Amino acid sequence: xxxxxxxxxxxxxxxxxxxxxxxxxxxxxxxxxxxxxxxxxxxxxxxxxxxxxxxxxxxxxxxxxxxxxxxxxxxxxxxxxxxxxxxxxxxxxxxxxxxxxxxxxxxxxxxxxxxxxxxxxxxxxxxxxxxxxxxxxxxxxxxxxxxxxxxxxxxxxxxxxxxxxxxxxxxxxxxxxxxxxxxxxxxxxxxxxxxxxxxxxxxxxxxxxxxxxxxxxxxxxxxxxxxxxxxxxxxxxxxxxxxxxxxxxxxxxxxxxxxxxxxxxxxxxxxxxxxxxxxxxxxxxxxxxxxxxxxxxxxxxxxxxxxxxxxxxxxxxxxxxxxxxxxxxxxxxxxxxxxxxxxxxxxxxxxxxxxxxxxxxxxxxxxxxxxxxxxxxxxxxxxxxxxxxxxxxxxxxxxxxxxxxxxxxxxxxxxxxxxxxxxxxxxxxxxxxxxxxxxxxxxxxxxxxxxxxxxxxxxxxx
Amino acid sequence: xxxxxxxxxxxxxxxxxxxxxxxxxxxxxxxxxxxxxxxxxxxxxxxxxxxxxxxxxxxxxxxxxxxxxxxxxxxxxxxxxxxxxxxxxxxxxxxxxxxxxxxxxxxxxxxxxxxxxxxxxxxxxxxxxxxxxxxxxxxxxxxxxxxxxxxxxxxxxxxxxxxxxxxxxxxxxxxxxxxxxxxxxxxxxxxxxxxxxxxxxxxxxxxxxxxxxxxxxxxxxxxxxxxxxxxxxxxxxxxx
Amino acid sequence: xxxxxxxxxxxxxxxxxxxxxxxxxxxxxxxxxxxxxxxxxxxxxxxxxxxxxxxxxxxxxxxxxxxxxxxxxxxxxxxxxxxxxxxxxxxxxxxxxxxxxxxxxxxxxxxxxxxxxxxxxxxxxxxxxxxxxxxxxxxxxxxxxxxxxxxxxxxxxxxxxxxxxxxxxxxxxxxxxxxxxxxxxxxxxxxxxxxxxxxxxxxxxxxxxxxxxxxxxxxxxxxxxxx
Numbered sequence: 001x002x003x004x005x006x007x008x009x010x011x012x013x014x015x016x017x018x019x020x021x022x023x024x025x026x027x028x029x030x031x032x033x034x035x036x037x038x039x040x041x042x043x044x045x046x047x048x049x050x051x052x053x054x055x056x057x058x059x060x061x062x063x064x065x066x067x068x069x070x071x072x073x074x075x076x077x078x079x080x081x082x083x084x085x086x087x088x089x090x091x092x093x094x095x096x097x098x099x100x101x102x103x104x105x106x107x108x109x110x111x112x113x114x115x116x117x118x119x120x121x122x123x124x125x126x127x128x129x130x131x132x133x134x135x136x137x138x139x140x141x142x143x144x145x146x147x148x149x150x151x152x153x154x155x156x157x158x159x160x161x162x163x164x165x166x167x168x169x170x171x172x173x174x175x176x177x178x179x180x181x182x183x184x185x186x187x188x189x190x191x192x193x194x195x196x197x198x199x200x201x202x203x204x205x206x207x208x209x210x211x212x213x214x215x216x217x218x219x220x221x222x223x224x225x226x227x228x229x230x231x232x233x234x235x236x237x238x239x240x241x242x243x244x245x246x247x248x249x250x251x252x253x254x255x256x257x258x259x260x261x262x263x264x265x266x267x268x269x270x271x272x273x274x275x276x277x278x279x280x281x282x283x284x285x286x287x288x289x290x291x292x293x294x295x296x297x298x299x300x301x302x303x304x305x306x307x308x309x310x311x312x313x314x315x316x317x318x319x320x321x322x323x324x325x326x327x328x329x330x331x332x333x334x335x336x337x338x339x340x341x342x343x344x345x346x347x348x349x350x351x352x353x354x355x356x357x358x359x360x361x362x363x364x365x366x367x368x369x370x371x372x373x374x375x376x377x378x379x380x381x382x383x384x385x386x387x388x389x390x391x392x393x394x395x396x397x398x399x400x401x402x403x404x405x406x407x408x409x410x411x412x413x414x415x416x417x418x419x420x421x422x423x424x425x426x427x428x429x430x431x432x433x434x435x436x437x438x439x440x441x442x443x444x445x446x447x448x449x450x451x452x453x454x455x456x457x458x459x460x461x462x
Numbered sequence: 463x464x465x466x467x468x469x470x471x472x473x474x475x476x477x478x479x480x481x482x483x484x485x486x487x488x489x490x491x492x493x494x495x496x497x498x499x500x501x502x503x504x505x506x507x508x509x510x511x512x513x514x515x516x517x518x519x520x521x522x523x524x525x526x527x528x529x530x531x532x533x534x535x536x537x538x539x540x541x542x543x544x545x546x547x548x549x550x551x552x553x554x555x556x557x558x559x560x561x562x563x564x565x566x567x568x569x570x571x572x573x574x575x576x577x578x579x580x581x582x583x584x585x586x587x588x589x590x591x592x593x594x595x596x597x598x599x600x601x602x603x604x605x606x607x608x609x610x611x612x613x614x615x616x617x618x619x620x621x622x623x624x625x626x627x628x629x630x631x632x633x634x635x636x637x638x639x640x641x642x643x644x645x646x647x648x649x650x651x652x653x654x655x656x657x658x659x660x661x662x663x664x665x666x667x668x669x670x671x672x673x674x675x676x677x678x679x680x681x682x683x684x685x686x687x688x689x690x691x692x693x694x695x696x697x698x699x700x701x702x
Numbered sequence: 703x704x705x706x707x708x709x710x711x712x713x714x715x716x717x718x719x720x721x722x723x724x725x726x727x728x729x730x731x732x733x734x735x736x737x738x739x740x741x742x743x744x745x746x747x748x749x750x751x752x753x754x755x756x757x758x759x760x761x762x763x764x765x766x767x768x769x770x771x772x773x774x775x776x777x778x779x780x781x782x783x784x785x786x787x788x789x790x791x792x793x794x795x796x797x798x799x800x801x802x803x804x805x806x807x808x809x810x811x812x813x814x815x816x817x818x819x820x821x822x823x824x825x826x827x828x829x830x831x832x833x834x835x836x837x838x839x840x841x842x843x844x845x846x847x848x849x850x851x852x853x854x855x856x857x858x859x860x861x862x863x864x865x866x867x868x869x870x871x872x873x874x875x876x877x878x879x880x881x882x883x884x885x886x887x888x889x890x891x892x893x894x895x896x897x898x899x900x901x902x903x904x905x906x907x908x909x910x911x912x913x914x915x916x917x918x919x920x921x922x923x924x925x926x927x928x929x
Contacts, residue, residue, distance in 0.1 A: 023909075023910060027906075037742050039742045047735050060709045060713050064705075079705050149907070155909050178915075179915075182915075185917065207888065214916075215905050240883055249743045259742050262903050263897055266886065266896040271894050275849065277848075286708075288712075292715045293715065295715040296718045354637065356626050357504060357630060358626035376503070379505060379506030398514075399510035402514045402517075405494050408497075427676065437635045438638060442642065442673030443673040443677065444673055445673070448470060450472065452468045453468055
């Protein structure tokens, strides 16, 4: 099991990665500015936060209303408390309907529950239809960003990939590659047994599913195959369409710098008997998978998340290494918070430290999640659970010694004696562990000849 | 004074004291203070943070105003100490300290009402906004405004000047390769606008950037207090 | 898991059971705010919809749609056949929704362009013609309903031609959401699919390079029909 640092080092050394991600972030920053225009982001943010907090505080009532309305429209609603339950249920439905070909539209929750692998084990062919997701699927990699999953790849790499996997002869032109992908995927859409999508928002008052895409693959997955399975994180509800009028524009502006996506798909049950096409069955799978466990804790605000990726778009750490460094479904600041909460500190205890706490993420979050504060909370919980004795003792000792001015002064005298071995001309070019990590790339200033407090005292405090 | 300044950059505290005295502010540096507790707090050890932060509650008990030449320390005191001491005997004192603590540039501009500082410092200078100052304390352009009166000083803006430099306290040791990459990014952006000097309000950031610049070259990171004091001729001798 | 059991667990955790020693959730307002601030797609404030307002709202609509790579034209009923012919020239076959009284005018236009009318929902059509039940001026969007015909007609052909009566234009996204709440109310005969279409399909997944025309139509033309 690798650490964040190990993965970061590999990624830092990957040529072109940093500039690809940096470029994507710069484009996003510009389009986001344009998308928000004169709108009062702070006011919108506060409203959105209140809407999310209210919805989550009354989640059982809204889930009940949602499920009733959805069932009244002909959908079947299944509540999955674990990933295993969700996967088993979906697997059953797929098998019941032929189980050969499944087309999938982008959905973070389906990656969380590792749905694709499970369906493939059952013998199904599962095709990711979002272009970026398709690219990482055939490359057998994980997405590196929530909204631009293949941002880490150059056009040349994408071309090579398509040539290798499909035997195509293509140029590096993104338009040509896209047209090729369109043809390959159209055939899949038209022949699939099942279409699986995520849900951006479920509308509690009407039981509607709101699914947004730019490519149209969402519409394909919800309209062409005879069965549509929609997988939804349990917290992704809005009370009514009125709340959607605030949250959806915030999502699109924050995620892709758009005033609106090309398609906003509102699904109300399977096709009606008097409609000429559309799926005969609609199954909605509502997934918990660790979300409700956050409700009684200080981490409840993380459930406000609408998966826009704005935090990734502004994170200076993410800029250099991308999503793969986080080793999990969610990367960037939201990943640093969610992953330890969902997977535990043994697997992900180093993620909360993969941050300088610069708070750019918290500032960008359209639903007001105080990500940087939550990271400190997680560091505290991780330390309590699994800090090494050395670290715990070290900090306790530091607290004791620096708990008073005399102790502080004594420790400085000691440090000064110790640094004599390393300091040259006021700087340390080398230092012992752990400071060696600093001096590998940077000089370290030596302790000043005289601490300021001594100078001040000597000058009579004037 | 902050522990980093006390131990590693005392000239910053000297400059701060000299600047304030020059503006007829009565300055005291209570000796009881050790550290605001931020390193322990950020590392996940709030009880340890309380131990050292307590020395500040005591040291500044009788002060009317507390000025820190550090955005991150001022932010720690204002944003975190009240909650850290909630439910303890020191809760009131922590809130009181928070209400009277300022970062240097915001004290000069917002409290003392200083509009410009006259002085001479011929140099092309880029401003580094520290994250705690910018997003913690919501500092605006106070630092830049203080530079406008200085003869010979050309203020330039880096691209993405609000991007973190990569210090982040223990981050700089836990993830040194990333910290170094982030420092390189900032130094390159400063160089791109022709800066000779990179001025900022936080010793941690400056130490990290200077340490890297010592190996790769690049603009000279410098604390705002130091620059202002030198510009006004308040320093007996220039910093090493 | 049974719905009742699932919700029971959620209720219990909301009440504060088993926080595993972690801090409490933040206090804060649990009520929805009364007023919602304007969003980037709130749309122009309009007075009563008279003729001049129609012109203004169409201009806004056309500008927004052009901004995302689509096209809009304001046409009178008499001009409709020629407007349709202009779009259909070069297409071999069109799949067409049931367009009510506009249907005849559209067929005239198709005939003029030498474009045959295919069975509705035909997957090989290069032109799909539908109506829209609503248009949104702030974004240049049109709402297409599965109650008007095959979903495939607005989705598969590379060109999508939309007929939108001018009185169905609303200023912004807020008004759209009000209509959606009505349209989707349980107990109504709600269309199973309502799609808000804003211009052509697009992606920037390769090096952030914008490409128009992915799975959905690459060309979207809206004919806004004045009385």
